[in-house]
Amino acid sequence: MKRIDSVKNPQVKGWKKLHTKKERDKTGLFIVEGFHLVEEALKHKENIKEVIISDEVEIPSAWNVDDVSIVWVKPDVMKAISDTETPQGAAAICYQSVMTELPSVQKVLLLDAIQDPGNLGTIIRTAEAAGIELVVIGEGSVDVYNSKVIRSTQGAIFHFPILKGNLGEVIAQLKEQNVAIYGTSLQNGKPYQEVQTASSFALMVGNEGNGVREEFLQQTDANLYIPIYGKSESLNVAVAAGILVYYLGGR
Amino acid sequence: MKRIDSVKNPQVKGWKKLHTKKERDKTGLFIVEGFHLVEEALKHKENIKEVIISDEVEIPSAWNVDDVSIVWVKPDVMKAISDTETPQGAAAICYQSVMTELPSVQKVLLLDAIQDPGNLGTIIRTAEAAGIELVVIGEGSVDVYNSKVIRSTQGAIFHFPILKGNLGEVIAQLKEQNVAIYGTSLQNGKPYQEVQTASSFALMVGNEGNGVREEFLQQTDANLYIPIYGKSESLNVAVAAGILVYYLGGR
Numbered sequence: 338m339k340r341i342d343s344v345k346n347p348q349v350k351g352w353k354k355l356h357t358k359k360e361r362d363k364t365g366l367f368i369v370e371g372f373h374l375v376e377e378a379l380k381h382k383e384n385i386k387e388v389i390i391s392d393e394v395e396i397p398s399a400w401n402v403d404d405v406s407i408v409w410v411k412p413d414v415m416k417a418i419s420d421t422e423t424p425q426g427a428a429a430i431c432y433q434s435v436m437t438e439l440p441s442v443q444k445v446l447l448l449d450a451i452q453d454p455g456n457l458g459t460i461i462r463t464a465e466a467a468g469i470e471l472v473v474i475g476e477g478s479v480d481v482y483n484s485k486v487i488r489s490t491q492g493a494i495f496h497f498p499i500l501k502g503n504l505g506e507v508i509a510q511l512k513e514q515n516v517a518i519y520g521t522s523l524q525n526g527k528p529y530q531e532v533q534t535a536s537s538f539a540l541m542v543g544n545e546g547n548g549v550r551e552e553f554l555q556q557t558d559a560n561l562y563i564p565i566y567g568k569s570e571s572l573n574v575a576v577a578a579g580i581l582v583y584y585l586g587g588r
Numbered sequence: 589m590k591r592i593d594s595v596k597n598p599q600v601k602g603w604k605k606l607h608t609k610k611e612r613d614k615t616g617l618f619i620v621e622g623f624h625l626v627e628e629a630l631k632h633k634e635n636i637k638e639v640i641i642s643d644e645v646e647i648p649s650a651w652n653v654d655d656v657s658i659v660w661v662k663p664d665v666m667k668a669i670s671d672t673e674t675p676q677g678a679a680a681i682c683y684q685s686v687m688t689e690l691p692s693v694q695k696v697l698l699l700d701a702i703q704d705p706g707n708l709g710t711i712i713r714t715a716e717a718a719g720i721e722l723v724v725i726g727e728g729s730v731d732v733y734n735s736k737v738i739r740s741t742q743g744a745i746f747h748f749p750i751l752k753g754n755l756g757e758v759i760a761q762l763k764e765q766n767v768a769i770y771g772t773s774l775q776n777g778k779p780y781q782e783v784q785t786a787s788s789f790a791l792m793v794g795n796e797g798n799g800v801r802e803e804f805l806q807q808t809d810a811n812l813y814i815p816i817y818g819k820s821e822s823l824n825v826a827v828a829a830g831i832l833v834y835y836l837g838g839r
Contacts, residue, residue, distance in 0.1 A: 455706065459824045468817030493820055563834070566719030569744055572830065573710045579827035580834050583814070 340409040344417040349410075352389070352418040352430060358480045365433050367482035370419055375427045376400060377492030384495055386430040391415040394426035420484055433482060435474075436500040439510045442470045444586060447504055447518075447541035449549045450477035451574065456545065457481065458489020459575040465493040467582040472497070475504035475553075477544070504541070508556045511539050518557040519585070520549050523571060526560035529580075534587030542578045591660040595668040600661075603640070603669040603681060609731045616684050618733035621670055626678045627651060628743030635746055637681040642666040645677035671735055684733060686725075687751040690761045693721045695837060698755055698769075698792035700800045701728035702825065707796065708732065709740020710826040716744040718833040723748065726755035726804075728795070755792070759807045762790050769808040770836070771800050774822060777811035780831075785838030793829045 341349060354360035355368040366386060369378055378385055379400055387406040390396060391414075396407075415424045446464045451457045457479055464472050474481055481501070487494050500507070508518055518539045519532065541557065543549030554560050563577055572580075592600060605611035606619040617637060620629055629636055630651055638657040641647060642665075647658075666675045697715045702708045708730055715723050725732055732752070738745050751758070759769055769790045770783065792808065794800030805811050814828055823831075 459827060462820055463823060463827050465818040466814075466816045466820040466823055489824075491820065491822075493818070496819060563717075565717045566837075567716040567744070568747060569713055569717040569742065571742075572714060572717055573740075573826065575824065576710060576714050576827055576830035579823065579831050583831050584834075586817075 338407065338409065341414055342411050344414050346414075349414055349417060352428075355430070356420050356484065358483070361433070361480065361482050367431055367433055367487070368418070368428060368484070369431060369487055370421060370428045370484065371425045371488075372397065372427050374487065374492060375429045378429045378431055378495050379405070381495045384431045384434065386432060389415070389418070389428040389430070391424070391426035431495070435481065436498060437502060439473075439500060439502070439507055440471070440498070441514060443516070443537040444469045445471045445473060445511065445516065445539040446578065446582060447473045447475065447507065447539055448478060449475045449504055449541060449543040449553055450547075451542075451544065452477075452479050453545055454479050454483045454485035455489045456573070456575045458486040458491075458494075460542070460578050461486075461490045461497060461499070462493045463575065463579045464582060465497045467579070468586055469582055470498065471500060473500045473502060473504065473507050475502070475507075504553050505556065508539070508553065519581075520554045520557040520560040521562065521577065521581070522548060522554055522560040523562055525554075526562040528564050529561040529584055532559065532561060532585065534585055538585050540578070540581055540585060542574055542581070545574055589658065589660065592665055593662050595665050597665075600665055600668060603679075606681070607671050607735065609734070612684070612731065612733050618682055618684055618738070619669070619679060619735065620682060620738055621672060621679045621735065622676045622739075623648065623678050625738065625743060626680045629680045629682055629746050630656065632746045635682045635685060637683060640666070640669070640679040640681070642675070642677035682746070686732065687749060688753060690724075690751060690753070690758055691722070691749070692765060694767070694788040695720045696722045696724060696762065696767065696790040697829065697833060698724045698726065698758065698790055699729060700726045700755055700792060700794040700804055701798075702793075702795065703728075703730050704796055705730050705734045705736035706740045707824070707826045709737040709742075709745075711793070711829050712737075712741045712748060712750070713744045714826065714830045715833060716748045718830070719837055720833055721749065722751060724751045724753060724755065724758050726753070726758075755804050756807065759790070759804065770832075771805045771808035771811040772813060772828065772832070773799060773805055773811040774813055776805075777813040779815050780812040780835055783810065783812060783836065785836055789836050791829070791832055791836060793825055793832070796825055
């Protein structure tokens with residue numbers, strides 16, 4: 338059993354730095370906090386480097402921590418590595434597992450420059466629930482291992498396939514796999530209800546303010562919009578993605 | 589033209605207090621911040637008590653501020669009344685306009701104890717866009733005039749009908765109007781796709797952790813769920829509401 342009492346311990350400093358994208362990129366690690374997320378992480382132990390537990394709390398009896406590296410710490414240490422005001426007493430250091438090569442897939446969600454962490458996490462959670470097989474995160478997006486993104490995925494981050502890459506290249510590869518590509522656009526699209534549900538599709542949604550970039554919209558088979566019956570200009574991107582993935586999947 | 593230079597001015601103190609629910613309840617007012625929201629508010633001038641502008645900025649030429657009471661303030665005053673780190677220089681004090689009596693309606697969304705401000709605001713924005721006529725906010729919900737709720741509505745708060753009331757009573761009244769009532773429940777429901785789309789319906793969604801209260805689920809015509817095809821336990825409530833209102837409305 339390992340324990341760390343001092344906030345000045347170099348390992349503690351390393352954990353703390355994982356709240357920055359730079360350190361996450363450098364190490365290939367990320368940090369999750371709270372009992373719910375650590376429990377979700379434990380369902381996929383291969384993701385976990387170590388679980389950090391505060392002296393003040395006990396490991397829940399439901400957790401299977403066989404073969405998991407546990408580090409006990411003083412509450413001060415937990416506070417130092419937490420980005421919440423009142424840390425719960427449990428955290429985990431996990432290995433990143435994004436893909437960089439496109440596998441053979443039938444149902445894909447492509448994301449162009451989603452910037453709000455809550456939106457990105459909610460979209461990943463929704464895609465997983467809807468039976469989407471892969472989320473592709475293009476350039477200009479918030480980091481998927483940002484702690485607010487992870488919280489919003491509600492644990493889906495630990496087992497759901499995510500690819501980071503160039504959207505233009507991914508679209509070209511999906512076309513070779515004969516996957517129909519649907520963009521979303523308020524300007525030059527057709528109502529989504531005019532599209533048939535399908536066993537194979539790629540849906541692309543875009544940035545909160547600007548939508549999907551024109552260069553990508555030009556590569557699609559069709560661009561869709563969700564009709565607005567009120568005075569609002571648009572829907573929240575996570576809500577729009579939810580409506581479309583459930584519709585297109587025939588669900 | 590009115591101007592206020594001192595953060596100690598009693599009116600400034602009053603504006604600042606509008607960030608608390610207690611003061612909003614007492615005065616029947618609420619405060620909105622930022623150019624986008626003030627512009628949306630100006631589309632419904634009857635809602636506006638006064639618009640507050642910082643010395644440092646100019647009133648955008650596109651704004652119609654005829655007959656609107658404008659108060660110019662020093663940047664320090666704007667900072668004092670803002671709940672954001674970097675205030676934009678424009679704010680407005682608005683009259684609350686929630687209803688307490690149920691009008692005759694065909695499409696209604698009922699909310700049981702939604703607690704996250706972002707979720708509540710996004711649900712109102714989505715309902716307005718989907719052609720829902722009224723959102724009913726039951727007991728135990730976050731205050732609809734909380735500033736994060738208002739931001740998430742993206743302006744829909746200024747013109748969309750909202751009723752605050754007891755959900756049990758509202759359900760009983762809707763039944764008298766022959767509106768079909770659909771609850772949502774992960775346990776004892778049927779897949780939403782088994783319900784016919786309709787020109788008249790009331791959909792009820794509930795608290796992020798606990799869903800709709802059992803006492804209300806027992807009053808419905810049917811309880812629906814959205815099938816989960818992945819490992820997630822549930823969808824975000826704003827996403828779920830979006831999928832269901834677009835489906836039920838035949839849209």
